Amino acid sequence: MAYVAIADRGQALHDPKTWIGKYVWSQDHKIIAIQYGGTAMVVGLVALVLSGLMRLQLGFPDTFSLIDPTAYYQFITMHGMIMVIYLLTALFLGGFGNYLIPLMLGARDMVFPFMNMLSYWVYLGSVIVLLASFFVPAGPTGAGWTLYPPQTILPGTPGHDWGIVLMLLSLALFIVAFTMGGLNYITTALQARTRGMTLMRMPLSVWGIVMATVLGLLAFPALLVSAIMMLFDKLLFTSFFMPALVSAGENLSYSGGSPVLFQHLFWFFGHPEVYIVALPAFGMVSDVLAVHARKNIFGYRMMVWAIVAIGALSFIVWAHHMYVSGMNPYFGFFFATTTLIIAIPTAIKVYNWVLTLWRGNIQLTVPMLFAIGFVFTFINGGLTGLFLGNVTIDLPLSDTYFVVAHFHMVMGVSPILVVFAAIYHWYPKMTGRMYDETLGQVHFWLTFLGTYAIYYPMHYLGFLGVPRRYFAMGNTEFMPDSAHLLNSGISIAALFVGVVQVIFIYNIIVSIWKGKPSGHNPWKAASLEWQTPDTPPHHGNWGPDLPEVHRWAYDYAVPGAKDDFVAQNVPYDGTPGTKVEA
Amino acid sequence: MSILSKITAKPWLQDQGVMDEYGPWDLPPAKLALGWLIAALTVMFCLFGLAYGIRMDTGDWRPLNEPGVLWLNTVVLVMCSLAFQAARSAARKEQAAQLLLALGLGGVLTIGFLLGQWFAWGELDKAGYYLTSNPANAFFYLLTALHGIHLIGGLLVWTRATFRVMRGTDIADVRLSVELCSTYWHFLLLIWLAIFALLLAT
Numbered sequence: 171m172a173y174v175a176i177a178d179r180g181q182a183l184h185d186p187k188t189w190i191g192k193y194v195w196s197q198d199h200k201i202i203a204i205q206y207g208g209t210a211m212v213v214g215l216v217a218l219v220l221s222g223l224m225r226l227q228l229g230f231p232d233t234f235s236l237i238d239p240t241a242y243y244q245f246i247t248m249h250g251m252i253m254v255i256y257l258l259t260a261l262f263l264g265g266f267g268n269y270l271i272p273l274m275l276g277a278r279d280m281v282f283p284f285m286n287m288l289s290y291w292v293y294l295g296s297v298i299v300l301l302a303s304f305f306v307p308a309g310p311t312g313a314g315w316t317l318y319p320p321q322t323i324l325p326g327t328p329g330h331d332w333g334i335v336l337m338l339l340s341l342a343l344f345i346v347a348f349t350m351g352g353l354n355y356i357t358t359a360l361q362a363r364t365r366g367m368t369l370m371r372m373p374l375s376v377w378g379i380v381m382a383t384v385l386g387l388l389a390f391p392a393l394l395v396s397a398i399m400m401l402f403d404k405l406l407f408t409s410f411f412m413p414a415l416v417s418a419g420e421n422l423s424y425s426g427g428s429p430v431l432f433q434h435l436f437w438f439f440g441h442p443e444v445y446i447v448a449l450p451a452f453g454m455v456s457d458v459l460a461v462h463a464r465k466n467i468f469g470y471r472m473m474v475w476a477i478v479a480i481g482a483l484s485f486i487v488w489a490h491h492m493y494v495s496g497m498n499p500y501f502g503f504f505f506a507t508t509t510l511i512i513a514i515p516t517a518i519k520v521y522n523w524v525l526t527l528w529r530g531n532i533q534l535t536v537p538m539l540f541a542i543g544f545v546f547t548f549i550n551g552g553l554t555g556l557f558l559g560n561v562t563i564d565l566p567l568s569d570t571y572f573v574v575a576h577f578h579m580v581m582g583v584s585p586i587l588v589v590f591a592a593i594y595h596w597y598p599k600m601t602g603r604m605y606d607e608t609l610g611q612v613h614f615w616l617t618f619l620g621t622y623a624i625y626y627p628m629h630y631l632g633f634l635g636v637p638r639r640y641f642a643m644g645n646t647e648f649m650p651d652s653a654h655l656l657n658s659g660i661s662i663a664a665l666f667v668g669v670v671q672v673i674f675i676y677n678i679i680v681s682i683w684k685g686k687p688s689g690h691n692p693w694k695a696a697s698l699e700w701q702t703p704d705t706p707p708h709h710g711n712w713g714p715d716l717p718e719v720h721r722w723a724y725d726y727a728v729p730g731a732k733d734d735f736v737a738q739n740v741p742y743d744g745t746p747g748t749k750v751e752a
Numbered sequence: 753m754s755i756l757s758k759i760t761a762k763p764w765l766q767d768q769g770v771m772d773e774y775g776p777w778d779l780p781p782a783k784l785a786l787g788w789l790i791a792a793l794t795v796m797f798c799l800f801g802l803a804y805g806i807r808m809d810t811g812d813w814r815p816l817n818e819p820g821v822l823w824l825n826t827v828v829l830v831m832c833s834l835a836f837q838a839a840r841s842a843a844r845k846e847q848a849a850q851l852l853l854a855l856g857l858g859g860v861l862t863i864g865f866l867l868g869q870w871f872a873w874g875e876l877d878k879a880g881y882y883l884t885s886n887p888a889n890a891f892f893y894l895l896t897a898l899h900g901i902h903l904i905g906g907l908l909v910w911t912r913a914t915f916r917v918m919r920g921t922d923i924a925d926v927r928l929s930v931e932l933c934s935t936y937w938h939f940l941l942l943i944w945l946a947i948f949a950l951l952l953a954t
Contacts, residue, residue, distance in 0.1 A: 281781040349792060353785040361781045370761040387788055391796035395803065398894070406883055408890040410807060426812035426887065431803055438799070470763065722763035742766050 197283035206264030214257035220249040229661025231642040239641040240328040243312030250315030262450040267379045273699035276364025278710045280354040289351035296343035306332035319411040323404045338397045345390045352383040366719035373723040378453020381481045382446045389442035396435040437488040445484040451588035461695045462538035463530030466724035469522040476515035483512045493564045502561040509559035536610035540591035543618045551580025572632020583621045603685030609677040620667035696735045697723040819875040825868035832861040833941045836934035843927040
């Protein structure tokens, strides 16, 4: 029987009839992707401003009266939570996942368009609830992004009344939104692929996004469980996490709860969350590197298996975030071992990226610069992870700036570099226009060098023992004047990098109107999203007929081919240049 | 083609690119999505179970006496599941009257189960087992509430499917909804049996 894609099995496409139907209550995956991406970037800018305020305090203590300890802890908390959940998770999965999955797999849309639309609006609701906490009495919670009890809901912690409740409600809403989106991403990838799009012909971007979605569906419940139980402790005075306490001379009604239980639940979500962000980044950077090096990705199957292995292993390493909480030494040994094992598939990916570049026809376009910048940064961040994965090294370093430097390199800067690479790479497909190349290059070099000016010295501060989470260092014996000076330098670099992002925003907004027309496939890329009949793709993506896929997404520099790439939908017809020899 | 063959395929080789053998599974997307939702919910309830076990060991745990009505509620929920299974069977055989009867019975029994759970809460409250007085009580209220909320969510889908059957929609068009409802109810029965067993055993 001839294969009929699910998208074409009598399913109506619901063409939008009105402007509001097309751009606001849209069920088109491309519009929803842009809604998700736009919202994530706006809320990410809020988090960026918060980090600038924190750096002002750390670099120039006792200078800015508006930043008191309460505000500082609120900035830390909101910065961390927004960046990890509401920016990176939402942008990679809601943004790029929505845009790329149907286009890369030859589908007309997600399989549940209405639920997809609902997912975005619930996500927007979660963002609004979160940001509303800036305007309630006592402001947002200042408990740190990990929200550890008991301090999170005790008097004395900023935002212990309204702020924490709004944070937990917002997280619950986000999880509902993610679940609706995630069911779409997985089901679309498994069931709506076009004819010939086998699992092993899927681009690595899709593999990364789908595996991250699987992780999210299995890990976010842990965050939901801990959020629900903490809400009960906060609002109904149960004692799931709250031990017996005396606060300000008063015996509180709590008794017997286990704060460490919360930590286990939180990190059972928290560590997979690292890979929920990293795996889509791994996938997308692989595609960008292959296209701009004009070479097939090295070790495609290994890359796929490494994504799956990293995803599976990410569920058995969580307690390495809790070495300082104290645990049975055998436990520590187990988690240190699993943590180091995860370095193996990760290293496979890094080697394969490097080998993809090896003797490639490297085009130093803006997306390629960001992609190479990612490889550098991820290696740096990964190497310090090897230090921190070991119990004995983690214990003295855990509460220092070394950890801040590590996780920002590996989980902040690295994925953000991929976000930029991906936006520049797919911008022509999304808008039909090219961005300004010069502004893009300036943006890359200032951002890349700027972030290294921030985070390299921070490792040194960590080695000195400078503690993280402190509002002000004061006069301490162990911190030489040079360290204080370094702190000021880091702050200047951070503010500089923050301001530089204006170039990016200006470039992507102005280029929508002023950019040169890009054509359908400016990068001469082989994957399916570049083969649409219209750019930007119209509703339904493919015109009357879905494409058929005849090869993988990485046929670059094929011997004997007319061009230096062969698109996925070009059949093997026996003519020279279309057949790839074993 | 087995999943192993699929993931060991070499996509760069022409002779491994047999187009029609590589298509998606012959499964409605909604069934697959429900499967993933059930996986996520299973993780959630398992984590609650783990938290229950860990919290039990912290010294202040006083087990509650489960009210007898929970046994009756369990029987009602088993009957719910049977009713939905009957609805599934009627939909497959395209028997409209039986389908409506079984769907109606499933929904009414579900509402009965929820009222029974509410009654159990009242019994515990009268007996002095308040939410805050002990973690065992808190877990009881929390787990039963979450389970109930999931049933109420299922009732929303059930309402839509039942109205469609009442309006005379072609049975072929509602069969999938009925099958999804029955799978979901079976799942929630298993979850309840696990919760109830945990409560009785501790």
